[in-house]
Amino acid sequence: MHGGSGPVVLGHANLAVDSAARDAASRLGLPGVVRTDIEVELAETLVESIPSFDSVLFCSSGSEATYHAIRLARAVTGRRKLLKVEGGYHGWHDSVAVGFLKGDLTPMSAGALDDVVKQTITVPFNDRDGLLGYMNEWGGETAAFILEPIMHNIGVILPDPGYLELVRSECSRWGIVLIFDEVVSGVRHGVGGFQEISGVTPDLSVFGKALANGYPIAALGGRGDLMDNFSTGGGTVLFLGTYNGHPGSVAAALTTVAIRKDPQSTLHLEKMGESLAIGWRDLIGQFDLPWTVVRFGSIVALYASHKPPNNQSEALDSSPEVVAACRESMARYGVFENARPLARSCVSLAHTESDIERVLEAAEMSLKEPLNIWMEL
Ligand code: PLP
Numbered sequence: 509m510h511g512g513s514g515p516v517v518l519g520h521a522n523l524a525v526d527s528a529a530r531d532a533a534s535r536l537g538l539p540g541v542v543r544t545d546i547e548v549e550l551a552e553t554l555v556e557s558i559p560s561f562d563s564v565l566f567c568s569s570g571s572e573a574t575y576h577a578i579r580l581a582r583a584v585t586g587r588r589k590l591l592k593v594e595g596g597y598h599g600w601h602d603s604v605a606v607g608f609l610k611g612d613l614t615p616m617s618a619g620a621l622d623d624v625v626k627q628t629i630t631v632p633f634n635d636r637d638g639l640l641g642y643m644n645e646w647g648g649e650t651a652a653f654i655l656e657p658i659m660h661n662i663g664v665i666l667p668d669p670g671y672l673e674l675v676r677s678e679c680s681r682w683g684i685v686l687i688f689d690e691v692v693s694g695v696r697h698g699v700g701g702f703q704e705i706s707g708v709t710p711d712l713s714v715f716g717k718a719l720a721n722g723y724p725i726a727a728l729g730g731r732g733d734l735m736d737n738f739s740t741g742g743g744t745v746l747f748l749g750t751y752n753g754h755p756g757s758v759a760a761a762l763t764t765v766a767i768r769k770d771p772q773s774t775l776h777l778e779k780m781g782e783s784l785a786i787g788w789r790d791l792i793g794q795f796d797l798p799w800t801v802v803r804f805g806s807i808v809a810l811y812a813s814h815k816p817p818n819n820q821s822e823a824l825d826s827s828p829e830v831v832a833a834c835r836e837s838m839a840r841y842g843v844f845e846n847a848r849p850l851a852r853s854c855v856s857l858a859h860t861e862s863d864i865e866r867v868l869e870a871a872e873m874s875l876k877e878p879l880n881i882w883m884e885l
Contacts, residue, residue, distance in 0.1 A: 509867060510846045511854030514660070514692045517718040517777070517806070518767055519858020525721045525763045532759035540750040547753040550762050554727055557699040557765075559709045560688070564729035565740060566753045570691035570716035571599025573726040574654065576738075576747060577712045578603055581652035581685035583745045584737055589646055591653040591684070594630045595820025597661040598654055598689050603628055608661070609850070611821060632819040633659055634668045639678060647682035657702040657710075660692040662823045662850040663809030664802040665816070672708040679711070685734065691716040691726070696777075696854075697805045699768050718768075723760035724751075773857055777806035780855040780864055784808050787868035795875050799831070806855040810835075823850055834874050841870035 511517070518525065536544050547566065555561045567573055578590060590603050594611075598604035602624040605616040615625050629646065631638045633655070657672055659665035679686040687710060690701040694715035703709055712730030719725055729735070737743035751757075767773055785803040788810060792799045802809050802816045811817055813826035828849035836847035843866065845853060855864075 509853045509855070510844050511856060512722055513717070513846060513851075514696065514854055515717040515720070515722040516854070516856055517696050518721045518764060518773075519856040520722075522721055522764075522767075522858075524767065525723070525760045528759040528763040529723060529756040532755040536755035539754045540752075543753060544755055544758065546755060546758050546762060550758050550765070553762065553765055554699075554715075554729060557769075558694075558701055558713065558715070558729060559703050560711065560713045560731070561729035562732035563735045563741075564727050565735070565738060565747055566758065567726050567728065567747075567749050568724045568751045568754065568757070569599075570689075570714060570726050571601055572749065573691075573714040573716060573728040574598040574604060574687070574689060575601050576728050576745075577685075577687045577714055577730075578652055578654065580712070580734060580737060580745050581687065584734055585651045585683060585685065587649050587651040588627045589650040590628045591642065591646075591650050592628060592630050593633045593655045593659070593820075595633065595659060595662040595665075595823065596630075596654070596656050596689070598656075598691075604654065606630070609820075609824070611824070632821065633665060634671050634818045636671065636674055639674065643678050643682055647678070647684065650682065650684045652685040652687050653679055654687040654689055656689050656691075656693065657706055657708065658693050658697075658804060659820075660807060660852055662820055663811065663817075663852050664804050664807055665818065665823065666802075666804065667706065668818070672706050676708050676710070685712060686710040688713040690714060692718075692807075695719050695765065695768050696807070698774060699765055719764065720757050720761035721764040723757040725754065725757035725761050727761075767857070774805075776857055777855060780859045780861075781806045781808055783861060783864045784853065784855060784867065787864060788871065791868065791871055791875060797875075800826075808853045808855070809850070834871070837874040837877065838867075838870040841873045843867050843870035 602620040606613045607630040694701040696718040716726035737745045738747040788801045810831045811826040812830045817823040832849045835845040
């Protein structure tokens with residue numbers, strides 16, 4: 509249920525993906541030289557499927573892709589400030605590795621450069637007034653707003669109706685580059701990402717994780733007039749990387765995307781996700797816990813609160829350690845869950861109803877066993 513923190517949307521060691529990667533590695537063994545035919549094919553497939561993509565570039569990880577997106581936004585706007593959402597995780601680099609699982613802007617890493625960190629400002633998710641207040645103060649100095657359109661790094665937090673539309677219109681009004689980080693949601697919730705589901709189109713977006721079912725690749729795409737500024741198209745914004753467009757990962761991505769395009773795969777993920785959420789709700793009722801289950805598609809999150817949180821501070825108020833303790837203890841009954849506080853369960857296409865039953869049995873055993881420990885927390 510860990511799913512590698514999200515990538516493994518088809519299940520581990522998917523035969524079709526693995527054999528496509530092996531075949532490409534043996535046919536196209538010169539990474540870092542030129543574009544391959546399959547890289548072009550993947551680019552064309554994504555441009556067809558993802559609303560914001562006029563063109564796309566590939567690199568090896570989500571962090572690299574968000575780094576390039578933010579540097580591009582700074583280059584084209586000539587501005588320095590970056591807006592992000594509290595609780596959003598967008599990778600390990602200095603501009604974004606702040607404001608995660610804490611109520612302030614403490615950098616996640618020692619050695620982060622103050623000059624970079626202080627350009628980043630956060631607003632709470634779903635807070636319309638907070639967003640408008642920020643824009644009035646800093647809108648004209650902000651290069652980019654980066655956010656997960658559905659927050660998965662703190663479980664499952666859905667945008668309120670109209671929130672993403674407001675984000676979109678404010679970014680357009682102030683000339684800010686809107687970046688959707690779909691590293692978790694992209695391909696998992698559909699090849700078009702959450703942008704297709706919500707109908708809100710960003711200027712740039714980043715896909716990774718489930719794009720290749722666990723092989724290292726990320727895609728950065730968006731408006732052609734922005735993307736043309738990258739050095740790959742003759743512009744001044746550097747885009748390099750020896751392993752960019754690595755044939756093995758590209759082949760894995762082409763195969764994963766083809767499988768995810770089949771509507772049956774979405775139906776199955778939806779069904780397994782629903783069974784898991786229903787099972788958890790039953791257990792919560794049975795044990796009379798003040799917990800809430802939130803699900804979107806194949807991702808399920810639990811909060812020790814009566815109502816779904818709307819932002820990071822509500823999520824942190826929901827005693828995430830209690831749920832994490834339960835998820836950790838499930839390992840003793842054969843179920844591997846991500847036990848970081850506010851982590852999520854990731855169902856895959858390989859899961860069956862009987863797997864979900866096993867997960868729920870492990871949950872029940874865990875709930876029975878350490879109940880007294882949790883009640884004391
Ligand atoms: N963006 C989001 C939403 C993520 O969840 C992650 C990783 O967890 C990243 C970016 C960074 O991706 P990577 O770990 O591939 O660098």
